Amino acid sequence: MNFLEERIVKDGVVKEGNVLKVDSFLNHQMDVSLFDEMGKEFAKRFAGKTINKILTIEASGIGIASVVALHFPGAPVVFAKKSQSINIDGDVYTAEVESFTHKNISHVIVSRKYLSPEDHLLIIDDFLANGCALQGLIQIANQAGASVEGIGIAIEKGFQPGGRMIRNMGYQLESLAIVESMDAASGTIEFRKQ
């Protein structure tokens, strides 16, 4: 097991309905030293790729992306926002995102000022399950003409279709932990061998 899989086994909680709660260290309380380890690992896995910008989505992707970005010198983070703000100009890229967690559809937007055909993106997010958030981010990158050099995910639910679909489209998708199965009764988690 790698450092993230170990942490999931130690502090993650498996709930009925294939819910994996990792809010003690990943997406409500956030262990930034763990994120720093993740940044080191992503820097290794995407070595050789030219990456000048990190793209993520609010809210739980932002913390990981910000610390990971420190391992890609010179790359700022752009985060897709879930609702229009009067502090953003009207000129935005936009995509629809369905949320498994919140059971709703939301619009995500990125200002046109911050993505362009010159951008070589690493997309970062905390979870990949059905891949809806990721598809929205890829759609926004495509609208901008930016190239997606890679996708870095903390935890992928390997038994849901998002990861396979993204890999089938030819993207370099690196998930630091891929959960193959979970059992709420016993609390056990099986990871895919990497």
Added chain:
Amino acid sequence: MNFLEERIVKDGVVKEGNVLKVDSFLNHQMDVSLFDEMGKEFAKRFAGKTINKILTIEASGIGIASVVALHFPGAPVVFAKKSQSINIDGDVYTAEVESFTHKNISHVIVSRKYLSPEDHLLIIDDFLANGCALQGLIQIANQAGASVEGIGIAIEKGFQPGGRMIRNMGYQLESLAIVESMDAASGTIEFRKQ
């Protein structure tokens, strides 16, 4: 001028209605190396304080708080969420927050699991104007019995009442840039001498 004031002068845009747009480096596209500088500065200003946890609020506080937290070893970040998620247990602290930017009232919540009387908090946010978000975070800290050791803000609008109110309550509030006045016509910004 310090590093943040210089950056605001260089890349900030003053708009009518006392709006200061800094979304090219602070709260949409985020310059994480700037956040790292901010972390160093906060570590200096809060030296001597015992801080074991960083508290912030989604979305734009999260990036700054996460990078700043690397300068407070061992301190995780907890971010207050703006809407209830099925991934959070029902057992939460809650406060109402009025948003100047979005012109609405929202609920913010923090799971009771992640704040307790043992916690010595540094509250971090990107902006302080009327202080509504900050009052919500302080209210949540008080509900938890946690102590607020300090408050670190990137940009304070010194001509709005939030900062004075917070300082009058005795909190150590450190704003890296305090805007005294802005003029949209000329684009000029005056900072408070610190």
